[in-house]
Amino acid sequence: MSFLKRFLTQSRDIKKSGVFWNMVASVLLAFQSVILLIVMNRTVGLVVAGIYTMGNTDCNLFLSIGKYGTRFYQVSDVKGEYKFREYRMARIISTIAMAVVSVAYVLFVANKNSYSFNKMMIIIWMCLFKLPDAFEDVYYGDYQKNERLDIASKALALRMIITIVLWAALLFITKDLLISVIISTIVTSLLMALFLMMTREYVTEREPYNMGRVWKLLLVTLPLCIGSFLTLYIGAAPRNAIDTYLNDELQAIYGYIAMPVFVVQLLVLFIFNPMIYRISVYWNEGKLRAYIMDCLKQVVFVIIITIVCIAGAWALGIPVLSFMYNVDLGPYKADLLMMMLGSGFLGFAGLLGNLLTVMRYQNAILVGYSIVSVIAFLFSDKAVIDHGIRGAVIIYLILLGILSAIFLLVYLYGIFRRRKQIRTGKFEVVSDN
Numbered sequence: 001m002s003f004l005k006r007f008l009t010q011s012r013d014i015k016k017s018g019v020f021w022n023m024v025a026s027v028l029l030a031f032q033s034v035i036l037l038i039v040m041n042r043t044v045g046l047v048v049a050g051i052y053t054m055g056n057t058d059c060n061l062f063l064s065i066g067k068y069g070t071r072f073y074q075v076s077d078v079k080g081e082y083k084f085r086e087y088r089m090a091r092i093i094s095t096i097a098m099a100v101v102s103v104a105y106v107l108f109v110a111n112k113n114s115y116s117f118n119k120m121m122i123i124i125w126m127c128l129f130k131l132p133d134a135f136e137d138v139y140y141g142d143y144q145k146n147e148r149l150d151i152a153s154k155a156l157a158l159r160m161i162i163t164i165v166l167w168a169a170l171l172f173i174t175k176d177l178l179i180s181v182i183i184s185t186i187v188t189s190l191l192m193a194l195f196l197m198m199t200r201e202y203v204t205e206r207e208p209y210n211m212g213r214v215w216k217l218l219l220v221t222l223p224l225c226i227g228s229f230l231t232l233y234i235g236a237a238p239r240n241a242i243d244t245y246l247n248d249e250l251q252a253i254y255g256y257i258a259m260p261v262f263v264v265q266l267l268v269l270f271i272f273n274p275m276i277y278r279i280s281v282y283w284n285e286g287k288l289r290a291y292i293m294d295c296l297k298q299v300v301f302v303i304i305i306t307i308v309c310i311a312g313a314w315a316l317g318i319p320v321l322s323f324m325y326n327v328d329l330g331p332y333k334a335d336l337l338m339m340m341l342g343s344g345f346l347g348f349a350g351l352l353g354n355l356l357t358v359m360r361y362q363n364a365i366l367v368g369y370s371i372v373s374v375i376a377f378l379f380s381d382k383a384v385i386d387h388g389i390r391g392a393v394i395i396y397l398i399l400l401g402i403l404s405a406i407f408l409l410v411y412l413y414g415i416f417r418r419r420k421q422i423r424t425g426k427f428e429v430v431s432d433n
Contacts, residue, residue: 005198008158011150021153028160034259034324037252039168040177041326048177049325050248051119053255055126057239058106061232062127066091066098066134069224070217072357074141076280082217084142085209090217091138094225098134102127113244122178129185132159132192139196142203145277151202155195163188223366224357230369231353234399235346237376238392241384254389256325257336258396260313261343280358286422292415298351306344313340335393342393345400352407359414368406372399 011017033056040049074087103124110120140152163184170180242251275294282291317336322329329336356365376399383391 008151008154008195008199009202014148014150018149018153021150021157025153025157025160028157028164032160032164035164036167036171037255037259038324039171043171043175044177046252046327047248050250050252050255051122052126052177053251054239054243054248055123056255057236058102058123059127059130061229061236062098062102062105063130063134064228064232065101065225066095066131067137067228068094068218068221069226069228069357070221071137071141072276072354073221073224073362074138075145075276076358077145078277078280078284082213083207083209084138084204085207086214086217087141088138089209089211089214090221091135093214093218095131095134099128099131118178122181125178125181125185129181129188132189136192136196139200139203143199146202146204147277148202151199155199159188159191159195162191221362223362227353227362227365227369230366230373231349231403234369234372234376234403235396237373237380237399238384238396241380242389242392245381245384246388250389253327253329253332254392256321256327256329257332257339257389257393260309260317260321260336261339261346276354276358279355283358283418286418288415288419288422295355299348302344302347302351306341306347309343310337310340313337332389335390338393338397342397342400345397345404349400349404349407352404352411356407356410356414359411359418361410361414364410365407368403368410371406372403375399375402 033052037049037052040052068091070087070090074082106120106123106127109115110123115123136156140156143149143152166187167180167184170183171177174180239251239254242254279291279294281287282294313336314333317340318329318333321336353365356362376395380392380395383395385391387394
């Protein structure tokens, strides 16, 4: 155990270690589903893989309730407006809410869509599987704020490695997805508890907290929670339409061509995560030029990565994915390319959403997500009914394009407003010193 604690808490170069292990953890989070789907296609078949795809969509949707969209808010809290213990108590409440809401939702949809008992239980346990992700994130936010992103990233990466290997091994041994997810959920929860106990000395939890401030924090960050939920709902709406009007096999195929979408978002988080605190300081101290330059670098990065990903998908995407998932995806090349363009919009919207959080424009984020969610609600079913998977792909692309445009307008408004405040002397510099 002492060796494990040394690995988690000791780094020769804390900043470089933080960047490296953040990359490893981000890759594992993004490709966990890819790896498991590859294993499933060779062990339990296309139908069960489709159930997993739907369950993965649902559990990530409800994870947004557990995390409450506050990681960037917490790390960018340069003024120390809220204490760690207040963030933690708020997270306990949101994690409990995640568990209750997700189980209730799955029971409702299972009855509505006539799920089998096995399918219902798989999806419920997949939602429970994400509870540790929701809770531990508040600790990792404090580690990062205290410039120990390396601890958070190592702990997450190690837990992901063990969990993925265990889940894949159980699938090979048992050929049963339900048994595999139950055991994996128990083990990943124990690992989370162990790692937090080993590293808790690096959080500032000795400060007193006030429940009134906890409820205030939950209220202030509610737009972020709703926005985070709605952005996942936007992505889930086409999948839900497929679940209702098509079948589990087509759900799996849509999941296969949608998997590469998160590559751009993954890379954006990989680059942006270590910069959150620095860019927050720039904004709060009124260093507008430095702030804008860092933002522009991120935008250029998103554009370049999107172009590279589209080119890669055109040249190699279908053969590689067909081999990985053991399914002929040849008829879906155009759909894959449109999904990769959507990945660029997803990465761009995610970047702008994080920047707007730093700028404390969370209410505007909520408005943007609400508008696009209404469009998703109104048109996703019709798109899938009329055009099948192609309809799901097109509506997904349109939704993310509209969301990116809305966030860009709000971001530009915020920049011009801050510039005017600085020029007229109405801006008060906020420093963490």
